[in-house]
Amino acid sequence: MIDVVMCVRRREDVSPEEFRRYWLEEHGEKVRQHAPTIGAVRYVQHQTVDTGLEEIVQQGRGCGDDRYDGIAVVSFDSLDDMAAKGAEPEALEAAELLMADEATFIDHARSLIWFTEHHDLLG
Secondary structure (H helix, E strand, C coil), X not given: CEEEEEEECECCCCCHHHHHHHHHHHHHXXXXXXXXXXXXXXXXXXXXXXXXCHHHHHHHHCCCCCCCCXXXXXXXXXHHHHHHHHCCHXXXXXXXXXXXXXXXXXCHHHCEEEEEECCCCCC
């Protein structure tokens, strides 16, 4: 399985509450609707929760203090499947629509994206 992993930061003109609501309720539904078109088999949002423990854990590990508002993981059966489906005109159009929607609440310039090979080790 191949995952597209995105560490996202909200646009500064979008409040944390509105970011979380829009990402989950509005953008999440758009991804769900377009998933068959782009070949995605799974979509998971990990929204940051402020617990007060972050600073303690980060200091204990020597981590920096860069903060993301969340992580999105879009999964595909294989790299070949993702590439083949993604090259179809309908998939290119859907991906363009999703990216344009992201730009309304995500700061792409301050976010990260990469591809990973997915291995389930527990669960």
